[in-house]
Amino acid sequence: xxxxxxxxxxxxxxxxxxxxxxxxxxxPSNRDLSTKQTDKVREYIKNLGxxxxxxxxxxxQYIVDGDIVFDKNMQIxxxxxxxxxxxxxxxxxxxxSSNIRVKVDASITSMAAEINGAIQQWNTVPNSKxxxxxxxxxxxxxxxxxxxxxxxxxxxxxxxxxxxxKAGNTVWINQQLIKNNSFAQRQRTIAHEFxxxxxxxxxxxxxxxxVPGVGGTDALSLMNGGQCGSGATVLSAKDKQATAVLYPL
Numbered sequence: 001x002x003x004x005x006x007x008x009x010x011x012x013x014x015x016x017x018x019x020x021x022x023x024x025x026x027x028p029s030n031r032d033l034s035t036k037q038t039d040k041v042r043e044y045i046k047n048l049g050x051x052x053x054x055x056x057x058x059x060x061q062y063i064v065d066g067d068i069v070f071d072k073n074m075q076i077x078x079x080x081x082x083x084x085x086x087x088x089x090x091x092x093x094x095x096x097s098s099n100i101r102v103k104v105d106a107s108i109t110s111m112a113a114e115i116n117g118a119i120q121q122w123n124t125v126p127n128s129k130x131x132x133x134x135x136x137x138x139x140x141x142x143x144x145x146x147x148x149x150x151x152x153x154x155x156x157x158x159x160x161x162x163x164x165x166k167a168g169n170t171v172w173i174n175q176q177l178i179k180n181n182s183f184a185q186r187q188r189t190i191a192h193e194f195x196x197x198x199x200x201x202x203x204x205x206x207x208x209x210x211v212p213g214v215g216g217t218d219a220l221s222l223m224n225g226g227q228c229g230s231g232a233t234v235l236s237a238k239d240k241q242a243t244a245v246l247y248p249l
Contacts, residue, residue, distance in 0.1 A: 034072075037072065037073060038072045040076055041062065041070060041071075041072055041073075041074055041076065042055060042062065044070075044074075044076050044077075045062060045064055045070055048090065049205065050064050050065060050205075060072050060073070063151075063154075063157065065202055065205065065225055066154055066225055066226060067154055067155070067156055067157040067158065067192075067193065067196070067225070068157070068158070068159075068160060068196060068201070068202075069157050069158065069159050069160075069168075069170075075163075077092075077163040089199040089200050089201055089211075089246060090160050090161065090199050090201060091199070092160070092161045092162055092163050092165070092199055093161065093165065093198075093199055093246060093247065094161050094165060094166065094167045094197075094198050094199065094247075095165030095166070096141070096165075096167075097129055097130050097131070097198065097247045098129045098130070098131045099131060099133060100130070100131065100132045100133065100141050100142065100167050100197075100198070101133055101134075101135045101139065101140040101141045101142070102115075102119065102132050102133065102134055102135065102140060102141070102142045102143075102144060103134075103135055103136070103137075103138070103140035103142070103143050103144070104134060104144055105143055105144060105145035105146070107145050107146035107175075108144060108145055108146045108173060108175065110175075111173070111175065111186065111190070113183075114183065114186045114187040114190055115134075115144060115190055116134070117183075117187040117190075117191075118187050118188075118190035118191035118194055119132040119133075119134070119194070121187075121191050121222075121234060121235050122191065122194060122195075122198075122235075122243070125235065125239075125240045125243045125244060126240060126244065127244040127248060127249050128240070128243045128244040128246075128247045128248065128249065129247050129248065129249050130198065130243060130247045132194065141166065141167045141169065142167050142168065142169055142170065142171060142194075142197055143169065143170050143171070144170075144171040144173065144190070144193075145170070145171070145172060145173070146172070146173055146174075146175045147172035147173070147174065148174055148175060148176040148177070150172060150174045150177075151174070152177075153177075153228060154174060154177070154228065155173070155174050155177055155178050155189040155192075155228035155229065156171065156172060156173045156174060156178075156189045156190070156192065156193040157171075157172045157193070158170065158171045158172070158193040158194070158196040158197050159196070159197065160196055160197070160199060160201075161197060161198055161199040167197045167198060168196055168197035168198075169197075171190070171193040171194065171196075171197065172193075173189065173190060173193070177228075178228075178229065181229045184233040185229050185230070185231075185233060187233065188222060188231060188232070188233045188234075189228065191222060191235070192222055192223060192231075195222070195223050198246075198247075199246065200223055200242075200243075200246075201223070202223060202224060202225035202226075203217070203218050203221035203223045203224045203225075203238075203239075204217070204221070204224045204225060204226070205225065211241075211242040211245050211246070212245055213241075213245060214238055214241050214242045214245060216238075218236055218238040218239070220232050220236035220237075220238075221236050221238060221239050222234060222235050222236060222239055223239060
């Protein structure tokens with residue numbers, strides 16, 4: 001999990017159709033279309049500041065920097081990931097940020113206390129309108145669930161926010177991997193993944209935080225990546241400051 005709030009990846013769930021013709025005006029095969037689409041998604045991810053080494057192919061998705069998920073059939077935003085001044089987040093803020101509805105899947109109800117604690121951290125950031133709320137019906141923005149097949153050292157994964165102002169719609173938690181971590185570290189994993197759903201990237205993805213008015217690096221950031229089971233367990237002062245800049249009251 002890396003850089004605090006960097007321009008990252010939105011995860012739109014609508015497949016994009018690519019139409020083109022060969023020299024003989026033939027219709028491309030499904031495989032050709034798939035290759036062209038996935039190449040565009042990979043290019044988009046790299047434009048966000050990630051390297052080829054950070055992009056791992058897994059079925060119908062790319063897993064980037066350990067825990068950030070991109071669908072291969074995602075719709076590429078108009079800017080195609082062109083760098084923004086604010087390099088700690090993906091540039092797509094959540095529209096209904098004061099009422100982000102979270103549904104807790106049956107697979108992870110045993111971690112309700114950790115989920116509630118993670119939500120409390122985000123909901124109490126001073127001068128920020130971010131509010132996650134637990135819902136029980138199917139009118140939700142984010143589904144949090146267990147996925148013990150994520151990977152040997154990956155605590156969780158999540159989608160980033162999307163270009164149409166929606167939160168990343170799924171958080172996966174590797175419950176098997178983190179079950180022996182402390183309560184604080186389990187809560188940290190969940191809080192970290194929720195951070196991705198509201199556009200925040202890994203703080204330590206690059207050498208500095210370019211949030212307007214929040215510069216430098218932050219070793220205490222809960223949004224630092226690659227710290228599963230050992231990272232900061234509470235939002236740092238800069239985490240909170242940057243959140244308030246992105247989502248001011």
